[in-house]
Amino acid sequence: MKLSGKIEEKVFKVLMVIATYSILAVLAIIIYSIFAKGIKALSWEILSQVPQGGYYYGKGGGILNAILGSLSLAFGATLLAFIVGLPVALYINVFLVRRKKLITLFRFILDLVWGIPSIVYGAFGFSMMIMLGLQTSLLAGMLTVTLFILPIMIRSMDEILQTVPIGLSEATYSLGANKSELAFKIFTRQTISGIITAILLSFGRAIGDAASVLFTAGYTDNLPNSLMEPVATLPLSIFFQLSSPVPAVQDRAYASALVLTLIILLVSLFSRGLGKRYHKTKINF
Amino acid sequence: MEMEPTHKIHIENLNVYAGKQQILKNINIEIPKNKITVILGPSGCGKTTLLKCMNRLTDLYPELKVTGKVMINDKNVLEAGEDIVKLRQYMGLLSQHPYPLPMTIYNNIAFGLKLKGVKKRRNLHKQVVRYLQQANLWDEVKNRLREPASRLSIGQQQRLCLARGLAVNPEIILADEPTSALDPISSQYIEEKFVELKNDYTIVLVTHVLRQARRIADYVVFMYLGEVIEQGTVEEVFGNPKMEKTKQYLGGTFN
Amino acid sequence: MYLLNRIQRHRVNYTWMIVSLLLVASLPFLLFLGLYLKSFLLIHDYHLSDLLFSRVWKPGSGKFGFYPFIVGSIWVTLLAMLISAPICLLTSIYVTQYTRKRFLRIMHPAIDILAGIPSVVYGVWGILVIVPFISRFVGPLFGVQTLGYSILAAALVLSVMIIPFILNILIEVFRTIPVELKEASLSLGATQWQTVKSVLVKKALPGIIAAYGFGLARAFGETMAVLMVVGNVVKLPKSVFDPGYTLPALIANNYGEMLSIPKYESALMFAALILLAVSLFFNLVMHFFIDRYNKFSA
Numbered sequence: 001m002k003l004s005g006k007i008e009e010k011v012f013k014v015l016m017v018i019a020t021y022s023i024l025a026v027l028a029i030i031i032y033s034i035f036a037k038g039i040k041a042l043s044w045e046i047l048s049q050v051p052q053g054g055y056y057y058g059k060g061g062g063i064l065n066a067i068l069g070s071l072s073l074a075f076g077a078t079l080l081a082f083i084v085g086l087p088v089a090l091y092i093n094v095f096l097v098r099r100k101k102l103i104t105l106f107r108f109i110l111d112l113v114w115g116i117p118s119i120v121y122g123a124f125g126f127s128m129m130i131m132l133g134l135q136t137s138l139l140a141g142m143l144t145v146t147l148f149i150l151p152i153m154i155r156s157m158d159e160i161l162q163t164v165p166i167g168l169s170e171a172t173y174s175l176g177a178n179k180s181e182l183a184f185k186i187f188t189r190q191t192i193s194g195i196i197t198a199i200l201l202s203f204g205r206a207i208g209d210a211a212s213v214l215f216t217a218g219y220t221d222n223l224p225n226s227l228m229e230p231v232a233t234l235p236l237s238i239f240f241q242l243s244s245p246v247p248a249v250q251d252r253a254y255a256s257a258l259v260l261t262l263i264i265l266l267v268s269l270f271s272r273g274l275g276k277r278y279h280k281t282k283i284n285f
Numbered sequence: 286m287e288m289e290p291t292h293k294i295h296i297e298n299l300n301v302y303a304g305k306q307q308i309l310k311n312i313n314i315e316i317p318k319n320k321i322t323v324i325l326g327p328s329g330c331g332k333t334t335l336l337k338c339m340n341r342l343t344d345l346y347p348e349l350k351v352t353g354k355v356m357i358n359d360k361n362v363l364e365a366g367e368d369i370v371k372l373r374q375y376m377g378l379l380s381q382h383p384y385p386l387p388m389t390i391y392n393n394i395a396f397g398l399k400l401k402g403v404k405k406r407r408n409l410h411k412q413v414v415r416y417l418q419q420a421n422l423w424d425e426v427k428n429r430l431r432e433p434a435s436r437l438s439i440g441q442q443q444r445l446c447l448a449r450g451l452a453v454n455p456e457i458i459l460a461d462e463p464t465s466a467l468d469p470i471s472s473q474y475i476e477e478k479f480v481e482l483k484n485d486y487t488i489v490l491v492t493h494v495l496r497q498a499r500r501i502a503d504y505v506v507f508m509y510l511g512e513v514i515e516q517g518t519v520e521e522v523f524g525n526p527k528m529e530k531t532k533q534y535l536g537g538t539f540n
Numbered sequence: 541m542y543l544l545n546r547i548q549r550h551r552v553n554y555t556w557m558i559v560s561l562l563l564v565a566s567l568p569f570l571l572f573l574g575l576y577l578k579s580f581l582l583i584h585d586y587h588l589s590d591l592l593f594s595r596v597w598k599p600g601s602g603k604f605g606f607y608p609f610i611v612g613s614i615w616v617t618l619l620a621m622l623i624s625a626p627i628c629l630l631t632s633i634y635v636t637q638y639t640r641k642r643f644l645r646i647m648h649p650a651i652d653i654l655a656g657i658p659s660v661v662y663g664v665w666g667i668l669v670i671v672p673f674i675s676r677f678v679g680p681l682f683g684v685q686t687l688g689y690s691i692l693a694a695a696l697v698l699s700v701m702i703i704p705f706i707l708n709i710l711i712e713v714f715r716t717i718p719v720e721l722k723e724a725s726l727s728l729g730a731t732q733w734q735t736v737k738s739v740l741v742k743k744a745l746p747g748i749i750a751a752y753g754f755g756l757a758r759a760f761g762e763t764m765a766v767l768m769v770v771g772n773v774v775k776l777p778k779s780v781f782d783p784g785y786t787l788p789a790l791i792a793n794n795y796g797e798m799l800s801i802p803k804y805e806s807a808l809m810f811a812a813l814i815l816l817a818v819s820l821f822f823n824l825v826m827h828f829f830i831d832r833y834n835k836f837s838a
Contacts, residue, residue, distance in 0.1 A: 005731075005734070008733070009731060009732075009733040009734075012630075012733060013638070013733070015630055016630045016631065016633060016634035016638065017634065018630075019626070019627045019628075019630035019631045019634065020630070020631040020634045020635060020647075022627065023627065023631055023650070023654075023703060023707075024646075024650055026700055027650050027653060027654055029669065030654075030657065030662075030665050030669075030700070031653075033665055033668050033669050034661060034664065034665060034668075037668060083560075084560040084563060084564065085560070085564075087553070087556050087557040087560045087561070088557065088560045088561050088564050090557065091557040091558075091560075091561055095557070097344070097345055097347065098344055098345075098347045099347065100347045106561070106565065108827065109564075109565050109567075109568065110564075111823055111827050112568050112820055112823050112824070112827075113564075113567050113568050113571075114823065115754065115757045115758060115761070115819055115822070115823055116568075116571070116761070116816060116819050116820070117758075117760075117761025117762065117763065117788060117815055117819060118761075118763065119761065119763045119788045119791055119792060119812065119815065120571065120575070120761070120812050120815050120816045120819070121571075122791075122792075123575060123578075123791060123808065123809055123812035124570075124571050124574050124575060124812070126795070127574050127575070127578045127809065128574065147567065150564060150567070151567075154564065165384070166345055166346075167380050167382055167384040168384045168386075168387075169345055170337075170342045170345065170378060170380065170384070171378060171380060171384040171386070171446065172386070173340075173342060173345075173370075173373050174340060174342075174373055174374075174376060174377060174378035174450065174459075175373075175374065175396065175397040175400060175449065175450070175453050176370060176371060176373055176374030176397065176400050176401070176453055177370070177396075177400055178370045178546070178550050179550070180549060180550040180553040180554065181400070181546075181550075183553070184553060185396075186386060186387065189386075189387040189388060190387040192387075204656055207658075208656075208657075208658025208659070208660070208661075209658065209659070210658070210659060210660050210763070210764040211659075211763040211764060211788065211792060214792055214795060215795045234660075235658060235659075235660040235764065238660050238661075238664065239660060239663075239764070239768070242664065242667065242768075253664065254664065254668070257660070257661045257664045260658060260660070260661060261657060261658075261661050264656050264657070264658065265653070265656070268652065268653075268656055400546075
């Protein structure tokens with residue numbers, strides 16, 4: 001083999017190793033910097049209190065408003081997205097089995113909406129909000145985020161539902177079940193771990209996104225207490241604290257970022273753990 | 286004059302197409318009541334497709350187009366509307382691979398019973414026990430009823446599927462090579478069970494194993510490349526085959 | 541009685557399914573229609589080409605030139621792709637062809653974590669690490685004075701954010717290339733690298749393009765992280781060290797103003813409409829490429 005060929009191979013091999021390990025390195029840097037900066041400013045006070053007057057200029061308080069606000073908003077949005085998304089995914093996989101063209105059409109539409117940036121949903125949500133006469137509120141934020149995570153929820157569930165073997169459907173129909181029963185009683189049980197993963201994945205996206213709640217959820221220093229009132233969210237809380245001229249408040253922003261990251265990491269770990277637990281009732285074919 | 290029909294399933298001019306290819310060509314057969322009818326033939330001759338036509342599971346395969354008549358109890362299965370759900374219950378299915386429902390052993394049987402309308406817990410339990418006993422599985426699982434069915438061995442799972450199928454009181458049992466994935470002991474067990482069951486059920490068994498057919502068949506339908514070559518009692522087809530292809534297949538001079 | 545309940549239940553479920561399906565299927569159309577109607581005020585009064593190519597942005601005086609924002613978005617996106625694309629390609633080849641399968645067990649969670657970090661946290665990291673890095677090291681290296689909040693900062697942060705998207709698809713693409721192809725090439729005497737270069741990459745090309753397309757689309761629409769480090773100055777950037785302004789940042793930063801000036805609201809909705817159109821267009825094209833890849837690899 002030519003010498004230049006050998007050199008080329010060696011060069012690229014080195015480049016590949018650099019590329020791969022630099023990705024891992026960057027991940028390490030990100031986690032380290034968020035943790036290091038965040039842990040310093042993290043305190044029980046931050047986690048358990050709402051912002052007192054002048055919080056953003058250095059006075060006391062915490063981000064409990066944002067923590068609870070984000071959790072309730074994400075929870076509501078995930079629930080709504082599940083209520084709308086599960087039947088759609090089941091319909092495509094169980095009821096439309098015979099109609100290939102429709103299946104392709106619906107999956108195509110799902111593909112289309114899948115990558116739409118969250119700010120587009122935010123702008124749309126804002127317009128809808130005005131049209132429906134809603135103020136910036138927990139409800140408006142929830143509805144907007146629901147639209148945003150719907151494609152994610154449906155696509156994840158669709159992917160897992162496709163793995164159900166035909167033989168199981170055949171066996172269930174032979175017992176005299178109708179399509180609804182096959183869908184809601186058998187398909188769901190068969191893919192329960194995948195469904196839970198889809199739900200938790202969507203929850204993670206819902207709680208971390210800022211652009212969709214920017215115009216629709218508003219902001220407040222209070223704890224969430226009504227659907228019709230504005231609610232604080234962690235991403236926005238981080239942003240506002242970071243914009244403060246006071247370094248102590250900026251430090252709190254890092255702590256808040258750490259809190260948000262930890263919540264999301266916990267959710268994703270939980271989803272892996274739950275997935276393994278439910279595996280035992282699933283049949284492996 | 287006979288008051289009771291001797292044939293349970295009556296198939297007329299059945300044709301199945303997969304796109305441009307024709308999988309089943311002009312099938313006309315009669316499946317006799319309370320007998321074991323074996324549909325025999327080399328791989329790829331369409332026997333599984335034929336079986337799936339009988340309870341219209343071909344619906345699950347979008348590429349298949351089915352024309353003709355499959356008459357069961359004076360109803361054409363292929364044209365049934367919403368009552369296909371009930372019609373399918375008349376025909377229990379035992380597949381090549383066991384497909385237990387993703388539930389506990391108990392619920393695998395209870396699922397079908399609930400579909401049939403059995404509600405009271407005591408009644409349900411009695412019947413679950415009864416069908417598990419019928420499939421000779423009861424002793425092995427009586428202490429494990431609330432465990433997931435996936436923990437059973439393949440042979441046990443297949444017996445579970447049999448029990449589950451019997452629990453909905455079918456009149457016909459459709460079996461698609463039910464022993465090909467099993468060890469010899471489990472296979473033998475299933476075969477013996479079928480011979481017992483034929484007194485109360487009509488059994489249609491698909492297989493490509495000649496010896497199995499010789500062992501348990503009453504009636505034989507021999508298929509090749511989507512066509513029925515010969516059908517008749519086991520004495521007629523095995524003892525005195527009329528068609529050349531049948532002779533070749535039985536003699537082992539076949540690919 | 542129970543039988544009736546079964547049928548009733550089926551009907552309820554069926555209605556629930558159909559309603560949900562219609563809602564979801566109409567989503568892209570509703571989005572487009574809604575944003576179009578809201579931007580109508582603006583489109584009605586100005587030529588499309590004026591809006592897209594004018595460089596003057598003074599909403600108070602009725603001047604809505606989106607060009608600086610479009611250019612800012614393009615610069616940031618392209619630069620991020622330039623950084624991320626080769627790294628992802630090299631990594632995906634390394635991880636699928638040169639390492640043991642066990643390595644993937646490290647890569648997958650790493651990718652998942654990167655994908656899970658919310659954009660605001662990326663923004664925080666950008667402010668913490670990237671911005672000072674640029675203002676203290678990279679800038680002086682090139683002899684440039686910069687605060688750090690720049691196109692480059694946004695591109696660097698963005699390049700990390702899109703890695704999971706691109707890498708996941710690339711890894712999948714390379715994993716599903718049939719082994720026989722590789723074996724055939726190796727048995728003809730080619731080295732592993734030659735095989736990769738001449739055979740595998742060619743086969744994977746539509747998949748690679750699709751992966752890059754998704755990364756591009758994702759980068760183009762990213763709001764929060766970019767907003768926090770890009771500088772938010774309405775000016776055509778002359779170098780990557782200049783601050784810039786992207787379309788999503790435009791919308792996010794000015795939503796307060798939206799409520800006071802009606803045409804301003806239309807303008808921001810129009811920006812969102814552009815983003816929607818670009819995203820839909822990319823999804824369409826990428827869908828086409830993935831289809832082609834599936835057909836060729838089948």
